[in-house]
Amino acid sequence: MWSRPFVRARKPVGDCEQMRLSPTARIARSSHRHRNLHSLLVRAAVGFSKTSTVPKDLVTPKATPKVSQVQWTAPLKIVHYPDPRLRAINATISVFDESLLALAKDMIRVMYEDDGVGLAAPQVGVNVRLMVFNPYGRERPGKESILVNPEVVAVGGGRWTDQEGCLSFPGLQSPVERYRDVVVKAQDEKGQTVSLKLGGTDDAGMWLSRIFQHEYDHLQGILFHDRMRPAALAPIRPGLVELEERFAAAHPGVKIQRVGEPPAPAKASKGF
Template identity: 50%
Template sequence: MAPAGQARRGFSFQEDNLASPADSYHAAPLKIVEYPDPRLRAKNKRIGTFDESLKKLADEMFDVMYKTDGIGLSAPQVGMNIQLMVFNPVGERGEGEEIVLVNPVVHKSSKNTFSYNEGCLSFPGIYADVVRPASVKIDARDINGARFRVNLSGLPARIFQHEFDHLQGMLFFDRMTEDVLDSIRSELKALEKKYEDLTGQPSPENIDNYKQRQQFAAGFSRT
């Protein structure tokens, strides 16, 4: 997730949804995956191995996040389809609190909602209003594999929900109203063309043919 206004259903516990060491293999340096790269919509596997490789990946994700002026980053945004996110609401190395969440699930979300002008590192330079619950209660594991439950509110809750959506293969414009989406449609089309020019392949998404993802309309459910 990018700071506002600056240019700056979960998975089952089936074995086939568990990440292998190969799923978390990465070559440095990590790079931000931009829309409409299909890795942003791919299924993200649960992590079952908590080792030095995972810690190194989390550290490198923080490096990428800070270098790109972000405040949150999910593994699929760097091409890793596993359930890992990092964030720091302050967005500055050495300040605030660095948070790493592995295999997070939403236990409960508030009925109260608020709108916020969100940005996303996978959508460079694009900002638009998104309505989300004001607070969430989540279950997760830390970088060492220890289970915990925590309540988040305000900006930390907003960042978590944005990154959690990424882990579900959901993008921030999936939660926008039609009017808000229309306001950034031309920018999304430009990213689709950029993808086609760089890859020589047709864009896997076409915002002109986009239909709201009804399964996400109700927000979160317990997973």
């Protein structure tokens, strides 16, 4: 993700309201020697429901490759649509070391510099299953969450639509439909298993659920405009085409998936 461009139109698009976690949400933080990083586990206690069936596009691919060492180059910078790395397969992380933690910390830096509340590794050109987020944004450092190899194990609560933006789509926002509730299994930066229930009937839980689903889509090679209804997609289509043309001019010969085109089979990214 995710620029902080929205929340229920309480402020103009582009200036997201800082949301408080409801008293009905229980939050557990596990601190470690890097004091600015915390694993934020949220269990929404009111109105949470789930179904037993996970939609196919939210299931982690069985053929996902594994990496024993996360390779990346600092400093990171945001990858913009339609860079093929946003559609590539993202590998499962099998080693939890200082390099992984350093990557997560630099992702948090980039997220804050771009005024975001969430960021997935492919958005900085690193095709691994890693995301970071902070529902409060850069005004509340120390509330960050790091999720490694997340999996969706249940969804529920029906669907709801709200404005979304994305750091990989500068200047573009439009309504996106998401599940209200989502149950997640993941690992933290130390490799410990964590379970999360995101959603519920309060604004804070629904906000967290939406952030997670947006970032999780990136790990699945799904971009936010893929989930837009035609009426929501139409206003930003010219902006998408402009980004496509800009990328094509800067990277001649690189094959890209343009808006409206059927997806090509995803492949592991080798850069370009």
